[in-house]
Amino acid sequence: MKKYILIVASFVLALALLAGCASLHPPVATGGDTTPATTEATTTVETTGFEAEASTHYINEVYPKQIERYYTSISQQWDEVTYLDKEMCTMAAHYSSLADAGFAFADLDGDGFWELIIGAIKGADKDPLVFEIWTIKDGKPEMLLQSGARNRYYLQYNEADNRWTVAYNTENGAANFATYQLQMVNGAFKVVKGVVFDAMASEDAPWFETTDLDWDVSNDKPIDEATANAVMDAIGGSYTAADYFPYDLYK
Numbered sequence: 001m002k003k004y005i006l007i008v009a010s011f012v013l014a015l016a017l018l019a020g021c022a023s024l025h026p027p028v029a030t031g032g033d034t035t036p037a038t039t040e041a042t043t044t045v046e047t048t049g050f051e052a053e054a055s056t057h058y059i060n061e062v063y064p065k066q067i068e069r070y071y072t073s074i075s076q077q078w079d080e081v082t083y084l085d086k087e088m089c090t091m092a093a094h095y096s097s098l099a100d101a102g103f104a105f106a107d108l109d110g111d112g113f114w115e116l117i118i119g120a121i122k123g124a125d126k127d128p129l130v131f132e133i134w135t136i137k138d139g140k141p142e143m144l145l146q147s148g149a150r151n152r153y154y155l156q157y158n159e160a161d162n163r164w165t166v167a168y169n170t171e172n173g174a175a176n177f178a179t180y181q182l183q184m185v186n187g188a189f190k191v192v193k194g195v196v197f198d199a200m201a202s203e204d205a206p207w208f209e210t211t212d213l214d215w216d217v218s219n220d221k222p223i224d225e226a227t228a229n230a231v232m233d234a235i236g237g238s239y240t241a242a243d244y245f246p247y248d249l250y251k
Helices: 010-019 052-062 064-075 080-085 090-094 225-236
Strands: 003-005 034-038 043-047 101-106 115-120 130-137 140-146 151-158 163-173 176-185 188-198 207-210 240-242
Touching: 052 064, 064 090, 064 101, 064 115, 064 130, 080 090, 130 151, 140 151, 140 188, 151 240, 163 225, 176 225, 188 225, 207 225
Parallel strands: 003 043, 003 240
Antiparallel strands: 034 043, 101 115, 115 130, 130 140, 151 163, 163 176, 176 188, 188 207
16 A cells, blocks of 8 residues: 655645745754655654744745746646656646645655655545655756656655655566656765666676666676566555645645
């Protein structure tokens, strides 16, 4: 059973939006402490210190353009070509209603500042696709990752050690694909573990264990198919569906 995690306290965020505060001072970094609370069907993690003032600041001053552009694209029902021209996630074209997608915040690397996550609400119980993740670098928003037809990202949350990770599935064709688990460290994603299938490199033994993203299996460890499947199942079995603030309530 997939886990669900509450990243944005929706009622607090709604109050912040309704307040219409256009300019607030930056929030004090809280360190991103979380307190897990388990129910029968879900895992809920509420971020402490997530007050209306802080959320309004992130919405209106930190990530306003990044949040706004998917509201615009979905409301206008852009096609994949337009998304591609605008350098946005082309997969968002498959979500036609503003209720189908939303945004949330989480401190993915524990530095006390929130990253912006934009992703799918519709069908998230089976495919909780993340469109984009943004962070702040040198005082400006910077995109960390973006899903596409051949590159898909999913949030993960490990309750035991309160750790955020991201699953990354990518392919260069039927003969070359990979699955990775990434962790954000010092503002960038690093590979925790990964599996590469490369039939071009070795038709008889195409499976490799890797800790990098360079597609060069010459420096990776050959493994058997059963081991590869076990790693991929472990990564794919821990997707986290975020409790996004839906775009149909954004304006």
